[in-house]
Amino acid sequence: MVLTNRFRDALVFAFELHREQERKGSGVPYVAHLLGVSSLAMEHGADEDGAIAALLHDAVEDQGGPAILSEIEARFGPRVARIVSACTDSTETPKPPWRARKERYVAHLAGAPPDAQLVSACDKLYNARAILADYREVGDTLWERFTAGRDGVLWYYRALADAFTLENPVKRELDEVVTELEELTRS
Numbered sequence: 010m011v012l013t014n015r016f017r018d019a020l021v022f023a024f025e026l027h028r029e030q031e032r033k034g035s036g037v038p039y040v041a042h043l044l045g046v047s048s049l050a051m052e053h054g055a056d057e058d059g060a061i062a063a064l065l066h067d068a069v070e071d072q073g074g075p076a077i078l079s080e081i082e083a084r085f086g087p088r089v090a091r092i093v094s095a096c097t098d099s100t101e102t103p104k105p106p107w108r109a110r111k112e113r114y115v116a117h118l119a120g121a122p123p124d125a126q127l128v129s130a131c132d133k134l135y136n137a138r139a140i141l142a143d144y145r146e147v148g149d150t151l152w153e154r155f156t157a158g159r160d161g162v163l164w165y166y167r168a169l170a171d172a173f174t175l176e177n178p179v180k181r182e183l184d185e186v187v188t189e190l191e192e193l194t195r196s
Contacts, residue, residue, distance in 0.1 A: 019061040026072040034154040049131035062092035074100040095125030118172040130179045137186040
């Protein structure tokens with residue numbers, strides 16, 4: 010695949026939207042997450058639309074709701090907007106309660122198109138890897154970063170790993186990382 014100026018434009022747009030955000034508890038610029046998710050998506054079969062959607066997968070949820078989704082569609086087309094929308098767990102402000110929002114998202118995954126499942130699975134794998142690495146580094150204090158705490162985070166990632174229907178190495182690795190995290194935190 011050859012990336013075009015659309016990808017460059019999406020990268021700049023994602024940077025502008027998320028430039029002041031940091032990853033929870035790490036101080037790492039949030040754009041690192043977006044780049045990582047896009048990289049994983051491309052490595053596992055995403056085309057340029059999928060790679061762009063991966064860069065923008067959190068834009069609607071974190072940076073402006075439906076107005077940003079409309080802008081994404083105008084700039085990058087309906088397919089990118091559809092994938093981003095499928096990766097969004099809420100457009101409401103304030104967001105609905107965490108557990109109900111996540112339960113709805115998990116339930117919706119089985120019916121999501123394969124391109125949206127790929128981007129979402131790459132996002133969740135990137136996050137699960139980071140959680141596992143951080144747990145190894147800081148131990149149980151990690152859970153203080155999350156509203157849902159240890160039990161909520163573990164429930165959510167297990168539910169996600171079980172919900173994806175795509176057959177892809179990303180799904181398999183997500184399951185492996187979640188299983189390792191579950192085993193490590195049992196002791």
